[in-house]
Amino acid sequence: MKITKQEVERVAALARLELSEEEIAQLTPQLDNILSYVAKLDELDTEGVPVTTHTHSQNNAFREDVVRESLPREKALANAAKENGEAYVVPKVVG
Amino acid sequence: MEFETVIGLEIHAQMKTKSKIFCGCSTEFGAPPNTHTCPVCLGMPGSLPVLNKQVVENGIKLALATDSAINRENRFARKNYFYPDLPKGYQISQFELPIAEHGQLEIEIDGQKKTIGITRAHMEEDAGKLIHDELEPKSYVDLNRTGTPLLEIVSEPDLRSPEEAVAYLKKLHGIVRYLDICDGNMQEGSFRCDANISLRPKGQEELGTRTELKNMNSFRNVQLALEYEERRQRDVLLDGGEVIQSTLLWNPDTNRTESMRGKEEAHDYRYFPDPDLVPVHIDEDWIERVRGDLPELAGERKQRFMDDMGLPEDVAATLTSSRDLADFFEQVCVDYDNPKKVSNFISTELLREYSPEQINDCPVTATQLAALLQMVEKNTISGKIAKTVFADMLQSGDDPEKIVKDKGLVQMSDEGELVAIVREIIAANPDQAQQFRDGKTKVMGFFVGQLMQKTKGKANPQLANKLFAQELK
Numbered sequence: 001m002k003i004t005k006q007e008v009e010r011v012a013a014l015a016r017l018e019l020s021e022e023e024i025a026q027l028t029p030q031l032d033n034i035l036s037y038v039a040k041l042d043e044l045d046t047e048g049v050p051v052t053t054h055t056h057s058q059n060n061a062f063r064e065d066v067v068r069e070s071l072p073r074e075k076a077l078a079n080a081a082k083e084n085g086e087a088y089v090v091p092k093v094v095g
Numbered sequence: 096m097e098f099e100t101v102i103g104l105e106i107h108a109q110m111k112t113k114s115k116i117f118c119g120c121s122t123e124f125g126a127p128p129n130t131h132t133c134p135v136c137l138g139m140p141g142s143l144p145v146l147n148k149q150v151v152e153n154g155i156k157l158a159l160a161t162d163s164a165i166n167r168e169n170r171f172a173r174k175n176y177f178y179p180d181l182p183k184g185y186q187i188s189q190f191e192l193p194i195a196e197h198g199q200l201e202i203e204i205d206g207q208k209k210t211i212g213i214t215r216a217h218m219e220e221d222a223g224k225l226i227h228d229e230l231e232p233k234s235y236v237d238l239n240r241t242g243t244p245l246l247e248i249v250s251e252p253d254l255r256s257p258e259e260a261v262a263y264l265k266k267l268h269g270i271v272r273y274l275d276i277c278d279g280n281m282q283e284g285s286f287r288c289d290a291n292i293s294l295r296p297k298g299q300e301e302l303g304t305r306t307e308l309k310n311m312n313s314f315r316n317v318q319l320a321l322e323y324e325e326r327r328q329r330d331v332l333l334d335g336g337e338v339i340q341s342t343l344l345w346n347p348d349t350n351r352t353e354s355m356r357g358k359e360e361a362h363d364y365r366y367f368p369d370p371d372l373v374p375v376h377i378d379e380d381w382i383e384r385v386r387g388d389l390p391e392l393a394g395e396r397k398q399r400f401m402d403d404m405g406l407p408e409d410v411a412a413t414l415t416s417s418r419d420l421a422d423f424f425e426q427v428c429v430d431y432d433n434p435k436k437v438s439n440f441i442s443t444e445l446l447r448e449y450s451p452e453q454i455n456d457c458p459v460t461a462t463q464l465a466a467l468l469q470m471v472e473k474n475t476i477s478g479k480i481a482k483t484v485f486a487d488m489l490q491s492g493d494d495p496e497k498i499v500k501d502k503g504l505v506q507m508s509d510e511g512e513l514v515a516i517v518r519e520i521i522a523a524n525p526d527q528a529q530q531f532r533d534g535k536t537k538v539m540g541f542f543v544g545q546l547m548q549k550t551k552g553k554a555n556p557q558l559a560n561k562l563f564a565q566e567l568k
Contacts, residue, residue, distance in 0.1 A: 014175075053368035054373060058373050059373045063147055066113070086235070089233055090235075092233055
């Protein structure tokens with residue numbers, strides 16, 4: 001087994017997902033399958049191969065420090081579950 | 096039992112760029128909420144971040160100024176967590192391969208120099224701002240600050256007291272101000288400091304359990320919070336208790352640290368390389384170009400003030416402790432080329448009212464201060480009156496010439512005018528006059544004082560001394 005039920009629960013908690021017992025029972029072997037499949041890569045000998053994070057060779061894609069127009073506020077707030085015309089409104093987080 | 100305090104600081108310096116780190120939104124402070132956002136900083140699907148080149152240049156500058164090693168390859172990583180001020184659900188930061196590592200700074204306390212290690216400095220984006228409703232269980236999210244470029248600068252746990260921590264913080268503050276990469280405003284949060292503090296029995300190698308302090312938005316609060324936490328941990332340990340690893344907020348109203356509710360849970364940021372951003376390669380040419388553009392830093396400037404202007408080390412150190420103050424001082428010297436007198440006046444009169452970091456809040460311009468000192472030089476006013484005029488300038492921002500004229504403060508240097516008053520004073524005080532003639536020259540102070548009182552401080556002091564000596568013979 002690549003992953004335990006406890007690990008699935010933890011990953012779910014970190015992703016703010018509420019999973020039922022049935023869903024955990026269903027997902028654990030599925031995730032295990034995926035991880036086992038990816039683990040095949042471990043069989044390769046990567047001795048001496050530099051760490052690769054990107055699959056293409058481009059680097060140094062920059063923009064100059066120039067201000068561009070921002071979104072109108074109505075548009076920025078348009079997808080909010082709750083807003084007051086100025087700000088996103090969320091349940092109180094601290095205090 | 097004797098304890099040793101161990102402190103490490105994490106500093107977030109907001110970069111003074113015009114636009115955000117990965118998009119073209121303005122970084123201007125104080126705009127109406129949510130008016131400086133776009134699909135990139137809002138984390139909308141399909142948007143792509145592109146790195147602001149100036150942020151990398153600023154990182155190189157900081158690395159050079161702190162003797163850090165610059166990583167030739169830089170990568171960005173995603174730091175994953177959920178919080179309402181973070182719209183993407185992750186912060187773009189650097190994890191492996193930050194821009195700078197293994198740096199150092201020298202601090203000085205009571206003439207004792209000490210080197211403090213800098214673990215690393217990395218580029219990242221700031222989060223938004225939360226405003227909590229006083230009455231209702233709601234918070235309001237303003238995402239203008241989201242994506243503002245930051246350099247996070249992490250020190251080694253080399254600091255052994257709150258004083259050392261503040262000295263290090265001030266030194267670093269001075270550096271980012273000299274480099275002009277951060278405006279250093281602690282109140283507005285553009286220079287923020289978190290501290291890790293722990294205590295261990297003296298002589299013990301292993302570190303004690305630490306707490307992390309946040310919400311200290313001034314040098315003074317950093318000092319007070321660390322002192323408080325140092326005492327609190329010592330009391331806990333002396334009572335046989337254990338320090339609990341936690342994040343504490345400094346409350347400047349109660350002068351206490353308080354535990355932070357809400358955000359307390361085990362963190363697991365699951366960093367991984369951000370596939371949206373390509374690696375950054377920094378070559379020798381780039382580093383040398385930035386090095387060539389570096390401004391004169393505090394240390395070099397202090398040396399120049401000592402060598403070229405003949406200032407004592409402590410005075411030169413004070414004047415160069417902030418770039419604004421050093422600039423102001425040099426600007427005054429342009430119009431009044433007497434560094435010793437200028438530095439004396441600044442040390443005694445100006446720094447009593449404004450700290451080196453706040454010098455730009457002072458309403459008196461360098462030109463005005465030079466004009467005031469010129470008036471003393473030309474005997475238009477006495478040095479004493481100059482202090483009164485300066486106090487007035489600090490209040491009104493008026494030119495010294497105007498104040499001196501309006502208030503009739505021009506020095507009395509007319510011998511004929513003064514000698515009449517001098518004779519009057521001698522006649523009115525025969526006992527003191529006799530004492531003087533008997534060799535008690537100390538009473539001269541009394542006579543000059545009388546004259547100053549009668550002339551409201553306007554008598555030329557050198558002339559006053561001369562006239563009394565002459566008339567008392």
